[in-house]
Amino acid sequence: MRIARSLALVLLVTLAFGQMPSPLAALERLFTVRPAQAEWFSASFLQQVPVALVDQVISTLEAQLGRYLGVRAEDNGFVVSFEKGEVPAVIALDSDGHITQLLFLTPRPRFAGLEQALAGFRELPGKVSLLVLRNGQELAGLNPDEPLAVGSSFKLAILNALWEAIKAGKHAWSEVVELRPQWKSLPTGILQDWPEGSPITLHTLAALMISLSDNTASDALLSVLGREQVERWSGQNRPLLSTREAFVLKNPANHGLLERYLRADEVARRRLLPELDQLPLPPPTLFTGGPVAPEVEWFFSTRELCRLIEGVADLPIMAINPGPVQPKSWQKLAYKGGSEPGVINLTAFLTSHQGHRYCVSATWNDRTVLDEAHFISLYSGLLEILAGLQ
Template sequence: MAFTLWAGAPDALAQANITPAAALERLLVSEALEADWFAPVFLAQIPVEQVEIIVAQLRAGLGQLVGVQGSGVNYEVVFEQGVLPAQIVLDAEGRIAGLFFGPPRPKVSGLEEALAPFAELPGQVSVLVLGGSAELAALNPDEPLAVGSAFKLAVLAALRQQIALGQRSWDEVVVLDETWRSLPSGILQEWPAGSPVTLHTLAALMISFSDNTATDALLHLVGRDAVEALTVRNRPFLSTREAFVLKSPANEDLLARWRAADEAGRRALLAEAANRPLPTADVFDSPRALDVEWFFTTRELCGLMGAVYDLPLMSINPGVANADDWAWVAFKGGSEPGVLNLTTALADASGARYCVSATWNHTDNLDELRFFGLYSGLLEAIKQLGASR
């Protein structure tokens, strides 16, 4: 009994004294993970076997571990072929209670190397990197693709125009209308009709949380025609509710008529769509009716971003970028099954400005983590470019 007690005590002491960096390194180099490295609260949500799969995927994609840098809860794990942002929290006994891996950044020598892997993605891909107004890197930048919620940049641009003209103000208060209620993402779909909100609150939720109900509210308030003036291709310009209804498996008849109709016919069908109930969110677990979307080129998205990037609300959610690397980050992305866009405006300490927009469309579900990693490579290449000046 005495031997068992003393044999266990040093192990427990060593576990309690382990640093977060050492815990990360042990996790990422070990062939087999042990359950007692993790707190019960962690294992209640994620089993060890799932963590082992994630670690194996990281090693397969990034190579051997080189080292761990950082402090507190924020770290960068350096591999042979890339850098993995990580956050880790240990409990009082040195067990992992919280663990987060961000999109890995591939090691790249420049924009050309960072751009090349995008061409290998299946489906349709568009990428544009601007430095000021100069094109630094591009892949099909003028091909219109479905961009999901990145379309909300157009709604914000129309709102800003009206505020500049004195037609509206950021502190204008409106009450939520039942007809604006949409599906998540967002939080306003849970709020009762009649709740007072400012236009600024609606805009901030639309951009930072991609709140669909906030978006439909603003589209109604600024007017469909005001947004359509910014994007001739997307007419009639759909609300998120209208898109969900058209895509719903219960509305195949409506979708067929939509596809066959011209612009005038489609506008007439929107009145019918308004009387159909919203589907449940779980029907959208795979690509569906990707022609019912919002279509923009990456060049157009950078143009829209240029009209709104300096608004403080654009920096609430930095997206894939590390806000600490930049003097300013403005971000809006968009996604649904089969559709993914990331659009970021950046400014470095010297004042140099960049826009990075990338879109991926495919008839299958997308590997979002892979796309985030490639996009992070573009941001890393731009950071290196700025540092070399």
Template sequence: MTPDATLRALFEAEKLDDARFSPAFLAQVPASKIAQILSQLQQSYGALQGITPDGDGYRLRFEGADIPARIALDQEGCIAGLWFGAPVPSGSIEEHAAAITGLPGAVSLLVLEDGRPLISHNADAALAVGSAAKLAILKALSLAVRNGEKQWSDVVELRPEWKSLPSGTLQDWPDGTPLTLGSLAHVMISISDNTATDALIRLVGREAVEAVSPRNSPFLTTRELFTLKTREHAALRLEWAGADEAARRLILERIANMPLPSAQALAPEPTYKAAEWFFSAQELCTLLEETSDLPSGSINPGPVDPGQWQHFSYKGGSETGVLNLSSRVVGADGIARCVVATWNHPSALDENSLLLPYRGILTALAGRSQ
């Protein structure tokens, strides 16, 4: 049987036979587990309606979603490898937008096509966006390069005072490691490296980032943000929340020499209302547009399917109670489209409640770009 016929047979079988799978595969995953996965897919998304080639794999079309899949057969035609990707809900842009705007809490959504809004919901509301704020730092750095103040190839040595908590890896690298500004920008955006973020804020200058985003003055480093978010500094966090810009700068002077807190010291409850970075969906679309010529945003696609687009830029952000997804994509028609969704709620979020309809919007837009 061909690979696609084998895939179809899996969904049509009343009971999976071990003989369909290679011994090496069954040693890793029992057939009963595969049967459970197949059942869950059909319960969640309806009956399988078709299978089409998609790159090095296939796209499974169910009643309620498309799901990417890959399958490998051995010389005997037995399944030696099987993978299912993240589902992309089917439906119109408006249907997916309604699923997002109907989420509890504070939600903003902006879908731009060639600069014109297709969907706009609270697009000017400044919500907590987590690491999507790093787009402002990338913009400030790009301006410094454009003005001749910096070069992407400039080399700096990693300093201990720049080191922050993950996400990222640079916090584990030896002090003094030489790094270019370009490489710092790449890891800041692609893996949301917090140490690279703080390094660039220090190197470009806090005031340069604040010029890009005046609302967030003083613009917090990630290390400062983590310090404010500890259990120990609950009172200081409340003081920060109620302070004006001048008073906040004094608070930053007070915490400047405090040691980096551990991840275990952070408050478990949502603290984004007191201390975070706040951007509107419109502002993030503008930042994506202004940095779209830089390669940093095109390394990690996040929820974007690169196969559907000629070019993409992506940055997201999250913490407890906060989730942001921000993408700029260019289709075969050469038209740029931006999709920014932000969700704030004072409890832990089910990320798929935003992620799945967000992917659905991108897929629907890709269909428009053909």
């Protein structure tokens, strides 16, 4: 269910707060009375978003998802239903009933069955890997043994190594380490902005690594555990790069070092790692466009990721951030995803209300900017099908 990227999937303006007399009715009106009227919106909203753009977004949703059916309340927002799917929405009104905030989230397509859900993944350009396991048996697969770049989903390997060390009594969740400057990486995350020497438990590092995909937290744990210990879980990724090392290698200013690294074997690559530690991080803006040095990544098959997430699925930190998973649709969930320009992976380990255990891992790579919202939409639709299976 592709939504035009120029609309960025969202129409978001938050400029005023107040009472909300009837947000559900205001949302319904947008789909039942056309065209939208300027008097429905606050002046501050209209300064940012013209009425014509509101109509354009709604028309695009209807073109992709079919006839409008209705609106219902869900959690802290609403869901707009269509013939072919539904769209979570957030709306806020001022005390006079004018719309001050309007947000349409990633659509959740409604598929007729598993085969239709899988068809969308097959049609994607580039390389795609998908694996659906049900109670340990393969229910569906698309190149499930092909290693592809998975972004921050590699942090599942670090968490497995940590959990193994804790169970063996070598470390403890309550163990405290002081934040070191050499651990600081680029966002995502928050720890890169914390003061050096801040005391942090291993549990906090792990929770931030999984829930916020905090790069500094993952590099800290990689250092505490030791690269060789984590590599027992990292498959072909040897040496397993820290996020800081990967960012430095991707920096165009270090192109010569990158060429040496790519030509080297594993032993020679390990010898180059101290050189990376001496170089500064590139600016974060380097990674806001298209793919940068895609050869420098973490490569896992979806089958490997299913094994990794199953090993830590029962840890409570795995459910802090459910990602595209709808918690109410599942009895229990564990989720980790990863992305960078040209790369996206979504991996979940789920227990249905019928008692079935699923792993659903999907990866997409291409040498251009990906329509991540479309991929997430396909994944969400697949999960809805699985949640209803008996």
